Amino acid sequence: MTTPATPRVHHVEVARVVPVEASVAFAWVADLRTHPRWMVATRLDGTAGPGPEVGDRYTMASGPGARRDPGAALGRLVVVDRMVVEQLERPSTAAARVGRTRLRKLGPVLLGEAGFDVVPMDAGRCRVVWWEEAYLAGPLPRAATAPLVGVALRGFMRLSLGRLARALDRRR
Template sequence: MRVESARLVPVEASVAYAWVADPRTHPRWIPLTRFDGGMRSGPEVGDEFTMVSGPRVRRGARGLADRMVVEELTRPSTAAGRVGRTRLRKLGPVLLGDAGFDVVPVDAGRCRVVWWEEAYLAGPVPRAVTDPAVGLFLRALMGVSLARLNRRLARGAR
């Protein structure tokens, strides 16, 4: 099941792409999330990293680990009309599947950020049972997160 959310943001596509392609920036706009390492620079195709989500994870509390590997990085180009894309493969232990961001240039000062996930719970419960709940959670998280990203970019955050 694919879940996606999109937002028109008031910056050039390369700026938005820098924010969504680099998981080290994600805790600045995705709530209840921390970057738990795995890359020192980059990102580069092949990099593995872990994000941890849950209440108080930013204060060191335990949370849900989401291990991922970068499988695709394509920089956007407003001049060429090229969509930027980052695609990740989820490695578990809780979530499996694919996720990513598409950054669609609109003009010199705007682009559309699309966050998509084809993720599912690993484990003994069938996907037919868990997919509806996972979808609801992801849609809510994506909507809140993209609104936060939009506010941050609109203020000129780099």
């Protein structure tokens, strides 16, 4: 008897050195309430508690039709991304400990996992690594949709991490 093959994971990763201590960068990337400040065309839908904590659920809306006002109706060309926090490990520059957050995507458009690793470099810099293993929910197989999703995500991630670096630089 043979076991079914596990679908190949399509991993997309973008990294950026940011000019702040790791705990500051981690606070911005781990807490999805801050994402609309630096993610391109993204808003948080609904309410969010003081988190982040493992088990917290968030709904993000991204795309040209995602207005910043949470009360406004969503326009066209918007991806609704429901997520749950599954892992949260805070970084430590003194202990050279990497901070990690991992989210599971719950649909309705995207499934898979995503997360951020915050790697301490010194007291004033760290490396933020944003990774995604996402694919479209629906009738097409993961192997067909993951590479296409990855192309779109890579551009979105690069632009957004650039905005994060500029926002954190202005805070200094």
